[in-house]
Amino acid sequence: MKKVLTTCEFCGCGCNFYLGVENNRVVAVYPCPSHPVSQGKLCIKGWRGHDYIHSPERLKTPLIRQGDKFREASWDESYKLIANKLQQIKEQHGSDSIAVFSSSKCTNEENYLLQKLARAAIGTNNIDQCARLCHSSTVIGLAQTFGSGAMTNSIPEIGNADVIFVIGSNTSEQHPLVANQIIKAVKGGAKLIIADPRQIQLTKIATIHLSHKVGTDVALINGMLNVIITEGLIDKKFISGRTEGFGALREEVAKFTPQKTSRITGVPAEQIIEAARIYATGKSSSIIYAMGITQHTTGVDNVMSCANLAMVTGNVGKESTGVNPLRGQNNVQGACDMGALPNVFPGYQAVANDELRQKFEKAWGVKLPSKPGATVTGAMNKFIDGSIKALYIMGENPMISDPDINHTEKALKKLDFLVVQDIFLTETAKLAHIVLPGVSFAEKDGTFTSTERKVQRVRKAIDPIGESRPDWKIITELSSHLGYKMAYPSPSEVMDEIAKLTPSYAGISYNRLEGGGLSWPCPSPDHPGTPYLHKEKFSRAGGQGKLFAIPYRPPVELPDANYPFTLTTGRVGFHWHTGTMTRKDWALNREIPEGFVEINPQDAAKVGIRNKATVKVSSRRGDISLQAKVVDTIQEGLVFIPFHFAEAAANKLTAANLDPVAEIPEYKVCAVKLERG
Amino acid sequence: MSEMKILDKTKLVEFLEKLMPDFEVTVPSYNNGNLSFSSMAHARPEIDFAGRPLVPPKEYFFPQQEEMFTFATKEGKATIKAHINKDKRVIWGIRPCDLYGIKTLDSVFLSRYVDSYYHARRENTILMGLNCNEPCEAGFCSSMGTGPFATNSNAFDLLFTNLGNQFLVEIGSKAGEELIERRANLFATASDEEKNKSNEIEKQCKQAFLYSVDQDRVKAALTKAWDDPLWAEESKNCILCGGCNFICPTCYCFNIEDIADEHEQNSTRVRYWDSCQLGGYTQMAAENTRKTQAERLRQRIYDKFSYVPARHNGAIGCTGCGRCTEVCPSEINITHILGILGRQK
Numbered sequence A: 001m002k003k004v005l006t007t008c009e010f011c012g013c014g015c016n017f018y019l020g021v022e023n024n025r026v027v028a029v030y031p032c033p034s035h036p037v038s039q040g041k042l043c044i045k046g047w048r049g050h051d052y053i054h055s056p057e058r059l060k061t062p063l064i065r066q067g068d069k070f071r072e073a074s075w076d077e078s079y080k081l082i083a084n085k086l087q088q089i090k091e092q093h094g095s096d097s098i099a100v101f102s103s104s105k106c107t108n109e110e111n112y113l114l115q116k117l118a119r120a121a122i123g124t125n126n127i128d129q130c131a132r133l134c135h136s137s138t139v140i141g142l143a144q145t146f147g148s149g150a151m152t153n154s155i156p157e158i159g160n161a162d163v164i165f166v167i168g169s170n171t172s173e174q175h176p177l178v179a180n181q182i183i184k185a186v187k188g189g190a191k192l193i194i195a196d197p198r199q200i201q202l203t204k205i206a207t208i209h210l211s212h213k214v215g216t217d218v219a220l221i222n223g224m225l226n227v228i229i230t231e232g233l234i235d236k237k238f239i240s241g242r243t244e245g246f247g248a249l250r251e252e253v254a255k256f257t258p259q260k261t262s263r264i265t266g267v268p269a270e271q272i273i274e275a276a277r278i279y280a281t282g283k284s285s286s287i288i289y290a291m292g293i294t295q296h297t298t299g300v301d302n303v304m305s306c307a308n309l310a311m312v313t314g315n316v317g318k319e320s321t322g323v324n325p326l327r328g329q330n331n332v333q334g335a336c337d338m339g340a341l342p343n344v345f346p347g348y349q350a351v352a353n354d355e356l357r358q359k360f361e362k363a364w365g366v367k368l369p370s371k372p373g374a375t376v377t378g379a380m381n382k383f384i385d386g387s388i389k390a391l392y393i394m395g396e397n398p399m400i401s402d403p404d405i406n407h408t409e410k411a412l413k414k415l416d417f418l419v420v421q422d423i424f425l426t427e428t429a430k431l432a433h434i435v436l437p438g439v440s441f442a443e444k445d446g447t448f449t450s451t452e453r454k455v456q457r458v459r460k461a462i463d464p465i466g467e468s469r470p471d472w473k474i475i476t477e478l479s480s481h482l483g484y485k486m487a488y489p490s491p492s493e494v495m496d497e498i499a500k501l502t503p504s505y506a507g508i509s510y511n512r513l514e515g516g517g518l519s520w521p522c523p524s525p526d527h528p529g530t531p532y533l534h535k536e537k538f539s540r541a542g543g544q545g546k547l548f549a550i551p552y553r554p555p556v557e558l559p560d561a562n563y564p565f566t567l568t569t570g571r572v573g574f575h576w577h578t579g580t581m582t583r584k585d586w587a588l589n590r591e592i593p594e595g596f597v598e599i600n601p602q603d604a605a606k607v608g609i610r611n612k613a614t615v616k617v618s619s620r621r622g623d624i625s626l627q628a629k630v631v632d633t634i635q636e637g638l639v640f641i642p643f644h645f646a647e648a649a650a651n652k653l654t655a656a657n658l659d660p661v662a663e664i665p666e667y668k669v670c671a672v673k674l675e676r677g
Numbered sequence B: 001m002s003e004m005k006i007l008d009k010t011k012l013v014e015f016l017e018k019l020m021p022d023f024e025v026t027v028p029s030y031n032n033g034n035l036s037f038s039s040m041a042h043a044r045p046e047i048d049f050a051g052r053p054l055v056p057p058k059e060y061f062f063p064q065q066e067e068m069f070t071f072a073t074k075e076g077k078a079t080i081k082a083h084i085n086k087d088k089r090v091i092w093g094i095r096p097c098d099l100y101g102i103k104t105l106d107s108v109f110l111s112r113y114v115d116s117y118y119h120a121r122r123e124n125t126i127l128m129g130l131n132c133n134e135p136c137e138a139g140f141c142s143s144m145g146t147g148p149f150a151t152n153s154n155a156f157d158l159l160f161t162n163l164g165n166q167f168l169v170e171i172g173s174k175a176g177e178e179l180i181e182r183r184a185n186l187f188a189t190a191s192d193e194e195k196n197k198s199n200e201i202e203k204q205c206k207q208a209f210l211y212s213v214d215q216d217r218v219k220a221a222l223t224k225a226w227d228d229p230l231w232a233e234e235s236k237n238c239i240l241c242g243g244c245n246f247i248c249p250t251c252y253c254f255n256i257e258d259i260a261d262e263h264e265q266n267s268t269r270v271r272y273w274d275s276c277q278l279g280g281y282t283q284m285a286a287e288n289t290r291k292t293q294a295e296r297l298r299q300r301i302y303d304k305f306s307y308v309p310a311r312h313n314g315a316i317g318c319t320g321c322g323r324c325t326e327v328c329p330s331e332i333n334i335t336h337i338l339g340i341l342g343r344q345k
Ligand code: SF4
Pocket: A008, A009, A010, A011, A012, A013, A014, A015, A038, A042, A043, A044, A045, A046, A047, A175, A176, A177
């Protein structure tokens, strides 16, 4: 048996393991004790989640639409068709009538190549990926406050923090190997504050659990800041030496007395005070957050509030101390780093900046567009109004993952031309004109960047299934058909090009990655990488951190007489996103075979349903039927639905209410009603 | 004690290489800093190492996933083709705890009902054990009586002890003896001095263990611990990864699935490692009768320390290897749990 060391394809923890291969089949998994994050441990997805690789449903040849069916086609025919059609649309309607969605499941090299294809071969900045839907507010919020939109610390450091504040992250289910560090820290005496409208597993070991109402995060943090400032628990030296904007912040949070905050958030005033004291008096307090913070119309505000809290107490720029957004997908950090975003080139270099753009124009040998492009969420409206005519999607499934799916479906159906590159005929691929078969992580070389900014190798373990081709190869071949030649012998040479153009990746090469991952910034070939950021100064221009005064804004769609419940959506630990991979495995499916709605016993009695009864949940946008799970771990008035299940798709209910800056949808709050199904 | 031989350390590779034409020779080796069993066709054996690979050698008899048979129906006629694996294999460097684990699996798969898949693999494999000169990090085999030196209660054909420049080799079976006879020129007869040296290493190693568990007290405590709050307390962080079962040298539960090929003409019946810690375990029978994680953790401990001994003449079901602690993302620690039980009145 061959054992190939690689990086997990599921979450951003970036665990490593070996795939055991026999006769070109993945038949075993071996954990990797020497890996600093996984330490020989894995969650069940790492152990068992890879059966989809050999699923009979894998796409094995390109498919071309014929009426309402697909026919198998050759690569050559498909490339020619795509190239002709895209050229034609470009000539008639301009480059910006084409959009490209990249993929945070794919490698850095693939994301780099696809944004290069969009910008250099097509000539548009209409390139984005699902980070828009999970952490676009982080990228923007932390860039404005600290200068860098990523975790400030490495994962193993969390185990040594003495206070951990988890807000809006169900860490045990979504980032199990980060939860491992939290458990270790608590066993070692650390205090744990949890703010979450549900009792998540970690509340069992929490010092204090703040059960705030969904969408009141800004108020909660302003309230904590109020206590910290009133009680003199601020870090004066840090505030004066390393930050700006404290005056305005102080003025704003003065309004958030514990009593007032309590009225907004539903958290008792004493608990707000206690949590504030615990956080502010920790020597190394670390904030951990995920989509409970980001997926709101106030997503950027929420993120900046976390940054405020850290800076006012001097809890950033040290080991085990900082603000740590947990990125969801295996490579969502990398997809952003690689410039699969409408406003920046790789390394967050702005497309609108003439000097930076010229650097890329010179390297790529073409004139590049300077106007930022459309986001994933913004593009949907442009499909509807007809200003975008064609869409190329690599490895994303907006028909399940985007808010308000009925709207998404309408938008995608308006397109003149849709190409989907994926490993399965997903709900989205079914709408395509041409489908190209990509490969799984086991069939290609590349790198993923984990949530701790660590670039790690993905290694080819088996040959591609059927006639499918590695995604990086597909992009280069398509680009050449579009008349913009891309030729790389292997992903290693793509990384060399990335390193040349991206200062934070400048020191990274496949050779170096053989010895283990490297955390960016890694500016030169002899640089060891950077486990924690902002040590002496912030990476923001000028080096100072920026405090923002942030008024509280409630969520957009609140419950009312017709839709009396608040719906919040999320995930479970046994499945991955739109379920295309994990729902094919017997063990994961056996744990949770179908969608469900979590509801409090009082509410269940009101609606007249029992545990396991079928309920119909409807919002202004659609309705779904699914099983009720009556639990006392959720607040009254709130229901929770995981979004993995196509047949009970939570996103038929959610609204495309967007954060005004990040354009992230408010997946965490919308109004619904429940009826016996 | 059976007959003892001496093999010069520098001759080990030669001995194993000479077996390669007839056997798939499997040895412990390092890959990116991690010890694992690998074929000698592409790995050199690691000779001076402490500890054991994280995944035990049970997978050579009971693989993570195993195709049992393929079946098809054509024109109303069913055909079945079994996949019995009879590859001849030698595994060198198996630690005593794992030799004990194999013996425990034998008592499951080769007792009243003989599992033909396990049986074929087991019968065609020669086990060459390697005693431990020092305790591994999390191990407590000395308390379980399963290591650090193997005895008759461990399964082995040959057993190696590292004496520094030589290996003392104990013969455990006819098959083991034959292999030595085929290469008799490499081996010498062991002297008393060498046997004493081995005893001395064993004594010192046993004294160096960080963890000790009072097996009898644990067994006694379990007669009263059914409703103890400890199960809920210790299991509260469990994230249901299944890892503690997967890497346990004595866990044998499996699930069976029929995997249809693309055109649904052939199906393959595959069995996979399963885990009693998962909520969906035994769901095919109805549903998991152990509803809470507390009940499932309790099952895991009772199985190893009460049910297995009851079925197998008192032989303990835990090898003391400490793997379930190492692999647990939720820091659930077996020695800690056994410690609590051992201290109960
Ligand atoms: S914790 Fe994340 S990276 Fe680790 S095995 Fe699970 S899904 Fe994979």
